[in-house]
Amino acid sequence: MSKLSALQIKNATPGKYEDGHGLRLIKREDGGGQWVYRYMLNGRRREMGLGGLGPISLKDARELASGFRTLVAKGIDPIKYREQQRREAARNEHLLKDVAHDAFESRKASLKGDGIAGRWFSPLELHVLPKLGKKPVSQIDQQDIRATLEPIWHTKASTAQKAADRLKIVIDHAAALGLDVDLQVVAKAKRLLGHQRHEIKSIPSMPWSEVPDFYATLEEPTVTHLALRLLILTGARSKPIRFARLEEFDGNVWTIPAANMKARVGAERDYRIPLSHEAIRVIELAQRMERGGYLFPSSRRGVISDATMARLMERQGLDARPHGFRSSLRTWLAEMTDAPHEVAEAMLAHMSESKVVRTYRQTDYLDRRRLLLQEWADFCTSKSAPEAR
Structure with a gap:
């Protein structure tokens, strides 16, 4: 079977032209064409396209056909092999x-x-x-x-x-x-x-014995002072305090929406905090400045920022930060009460057990926490507590 030449291909009229060993050119009326490789495998004749005459030269087509003939000689179907290669290439292109x-x-x-x-x-x-x-x-x-x-x-x-x-x-x-x-x-x-040189530092906290003296300085009925008072009394994080709304308070219980709780704590359920007499008094004072349903609004719009309470403590020359009062409360619980570990952890909404254990333990120790938080509030207000204004 005669081999094709570049000149023959250029001058060829529409039709089918064999180059030998299964390689065929199908010439179209518009002057273009398509390369096809024909082969026999397992008693079955098949054809596979190799590409257009423009991008694939005669030399390129022969090299492609030669590679596929090698696969056929090994009993591998070139069409299935090429599909597999394309799938792998597509998989590996995922950015x-x-x-x-x-x-x-x-x-x-x-x-x-x-x-x-x-x-x-x-x-x-x-x-x-x-x-x-x-x-x-x-x-x-x-x-x-x-x-x-x-x-x-x-x-x-x-x-x-x-x-x-x-x-x-x-x-x-x-x-x-x-x-x-x-x-x-x-x-x-x-x-x-390698190992990291950076040392993780905990948020500075105030020794629990110094909390009453600091609490006594929060004597002004301002949004910042009242927010800090409630944060100290409840052991709550900054976000639930800042975004506290009037409808969350019902009598002597504050129910924090799951969305305002940290990470997976909030993903599970709302969190209830029993309110001491002092906490209720602080909430009543804060209601006078309520705006848009928020208990601690900003002077401009929205609620007070995360840094507002921290700046107040900085101005007093303190190293401790608002979040550190959670540590103050936890240390006080450990050193001054006989609260069981699980109750003390529940005071700070810590998840100390597995999800399975929490599912079966259908209690949040509300009544036991109420007694402890009242005792904590009595301690915090023991040094000339601010009077209601």
């Missing part, structure tokens, strides 16, 4: 940013508020995706991750750890999608990065 968003979507149900606040995704968005987001996830290795996290590995240790942990979840998600990834790539990168 990290796309897989990361898909992983985030799959985890939303387990995140507080469906992750709307962005805290789960932000370490990736700020520190990983700007550098690696447009790279296929299957091509990311430990050197890539090392170079990405190295600038913050020691200076922002906690953030870097979160970014690495989130990236590990994304890599696991990619594996679940069937992508060709190294499940150990993040662990390898951590070994290359």
Whole structure:
């Protein structure tokens, strides 16, 4: 069978032309054409397209046909082989940013508020995706991750750890999608990065014995003073205090919505806090300044900021911060009461047991906590407590 030449192809009229060994050119009336490879495998004749005459030259077509003839000689179907190669190539083209968003979507149900606040995704968005987001996830290795996290590995240790942990979840998600990834790539990168020099510092707290003296300084019936008083008396975090609404208070119980609780604590249920006599008095004073249903509104709009109470303590020359009063309360419980561990932890809405244990334990120790918080309030107000204004 005669071989085709470039000149023959150029001058060929519409029709089918054989180059030999199964390679055929189908010429069209518009001057274009299509290369086809014909082969016999397991007693069955098949044809596969190799590409158009424009992008695929005669030389290219012969090389492609030669490679496919080798597969046929080995009993491998070239059409199925090419489809498999295309699927693998498509799988490996998944960009990290796309897989990361898909992983985030799959985890939303387990995140507080469906992750709307962005805290789960932000370490990736700020520190990983700007550098690696447009790279296929299957091509990311430990050197890539090392170079990405190295600038913050020691200076922002906690953030870097979160970014690495989130990236590990994304890599696991990619594996679940069937992508060709190294499940150990993040662990390898951590070994290359080494131990972090950054020391995690706890939020400064006030010794519980000094709390009454400080509480006595909060004598003005201002939003900031009253917010700090309620924070100290209840052991609540800053957010539930700042976003407290009138409808959350019913008699001597404050029910904090799950959305205002921290992380998985809020993902499960609302949290009830029994109110001491002093806490009720503070709430009554705060009601005079209520705006839009919020007990502690800002002087401009919305509620007081997270830093408002901290700035007040700074101006008094204190190292302690508002969140530290939770530590003050917890230490007081340990040193001055006989409160069982589980009750003391419940005072701060800590989850010290597994979800299964919490499911079967149908109590939040409300009555026992009420006695303890009343005792705590009596202690806090023991040094010339501020009078109602």
